[in-house]
Amino acid sequence: DAGVIQSPRHEVTEMGQEVTLRCKPISGHNSLFWYRQTMMRGLELLIYFNNNVPIDDSGMPEDRFSAKMPNASFSTLKIQPSEPRDSAVYFCASSRTGTGLGNEQFFGPGTRLTVL
């Protein structure tokens, strides 16, 4: 298995531009998570999906952030418009979930976003 795939690996953009981050979870996994990591705030959960449905988006910082999961093998995290304070590493993770399962999350390599 190729693991969780994220693209792009690096993104440099200017303030005000739209940014789209992409994630392909591991085949067979039914939960998907988006995290943001910064030195100041550590690892933050932004949103997670179960069976393609958003379950909890309370971690999304503001309306500029949106996430979609149109099918079981693809998700996007969009920032529009982007701001310098959005600069961070964004991770996608997936897992299998269900009653009685204590399955771990598998993380992608991350997208390092720099907003100038």
Added chain:
Amino acid sequence: AQSVAQPEDQVNVAEGNPLTVKCTYSVSGNPYLFWYVQYPNRGLQFLLKYITGDNLVKGSYGFEAEFNKSQTSFHLKKPSALVSDSALYFCAVRDKDNFNKFYFGSGTKLNVKP
């Protein structure tokens, strides 16, 4: 609410010495507990987990963790540290009531010196 705490921002240990990275948790009911490691410029990698059964859990790279229900702790241990173990370590708990959600600790940076 479920939560984990990692009381040490950084742990320093000499190569060959035993290491411990601390984690305490707060959950309702029986916890699902996890340890992850993050090397520079990489994603988090799963090390080990406690679901049920034996309180001593063995994982990757010679790491183990001990679940202690009375102390609500899940400390990560290794008998003999390697320089290559230097990384950022995260403890996490899975919310059984909200089965999908993980709560991660703030992370502990482990420095192993030659």
